[in-house]
Amino acid sequence: MNTSTLTTTSRPAKTPPPLLAGLALSALIAAAAIAAARIDWLQAHGFSALTLAIVLGMLAGNLGYQRIAPSCAAGVNFSKQNLLRLGIILYGFRLTFQDIGHVGLSGVLIDALVLCSTFGMALLLGTRVFKLDRETAMLIGAGSSICGAAAVMATEPVLRARPAQVTVAVATVVVFGSLAIFLYPLLYQLNLHWQFLAASPQAYGIFTGSTVHEVAQVVAAARAISPDAANTAVITKMVRVMMLAPFLMLLSAYISKKSCAAKKAGSSAKGRLAIPWFAFGFVAIVAFNSLHLLPSALVSHVNDADNVLLAMAMAALGISTHFSSLRTAGVKPLVFAAVLFGWLIVGGALINMLVLRWLA
Secondary structure (H helix, E strand, O other), X not given: OOHHHHHHHHOOOOOOOOOHHHHHHHHHHHHHHHHHOOOHHXXXXXXXXXXXXXXXXXXXXXXXXXXXXXXHHHHHXXXXXXXXXXXXXXXXXXXXXXXXXXXXXXXXXXXXXXHHHHHHHHHHHHHHOOOOOHHHHHHHHHHHHHHOHHHHHHHHHXXXXXXXXXXXXXXXXXXXXXXXXXXXXXXXXXXXXXXXXOOOHHHHHHHHHHHOOOHHHHHHHHHOOOHHHHHHHHHHHHHHHHOHHHHHHHHHHHHHHHHHHHHHOOOOOOOOOOOOHHHHHHHHHHHHHHOOOOOHHHHHHHHHHHHHHHHHHHHHHHHOOOHHHHHHHOOHHHHHHHHHHHHHHHHHHHHHHHHHHHHO
16 A cells, blocks of 8 residues: 555544534533523623623533533634624624713713723722732723623733633622622712712612623623612713723723834834724614614614623623632722722712713
């Protein structure tokens, strides 16, 4: 027999790794998370499908995933990268530019000041005081200052963060966002006595929407007061979410500038601007949705599909995260997030009070 034939036939053909197995695994976990998120108790306590998806994904990733990792890795990576970007773009169907009019200039200004002050504090304290790596500090800052897990996931491609760093940031959103659900109604009752802020459901709604981490947590915290407070809180929160796109663009420019400075100082880092193109897609969808060209029923179906995409991305992130990496992170990220949470309450209340009094 010809030896060349033996050599040729003994080499396995190089084929691209299949996506189906990993996509199916991510979809299965996402479906379980979405179903669990409909449970009344979990809804009442602000546990969204995204939060549950990453928890279930972590359980799957640490309990036997290594056996099937070779066949699933490609699909899992596709879910946490490509599906994430598509999910962020489609998130724009939840927003319109008309939302800005519902909260007025004061709501927009409060959201902007809370975002800038919280992220600026995260960048300063996270790296200099808590000695965290820049990516972890920025991810926790993004999740705290904008919209929780969705902001963390949207910021990850710009920073090129590791799965463990992303998971640590999401975990802080879960912990302190859940705490806010119980704490904020108590703060409302205390404010009725002390009158630090305007003692009205609308003022409480703006305060809640501008300072609580996730949309689901905002709804849970505000509904404990009144439907009016919940409506104002959600609109304020949606305006804050709308700031995600310009935030990502500015962050990308900042990262590029720092890389250029490092390169001039003799580092091998590249100063290429990592443009988050999906952020432009997000803005375009918001603009399109503001025209109200699509039937509301269709938009609702698109939002349902977007929930699936984002849940799959979170599930894939959880699968890629190992408990050992979380143990390595230690308690510093949690303490750091607690400081930011304290600022959101105290500093956020101060910002709300000053802006409302100034514009009044």
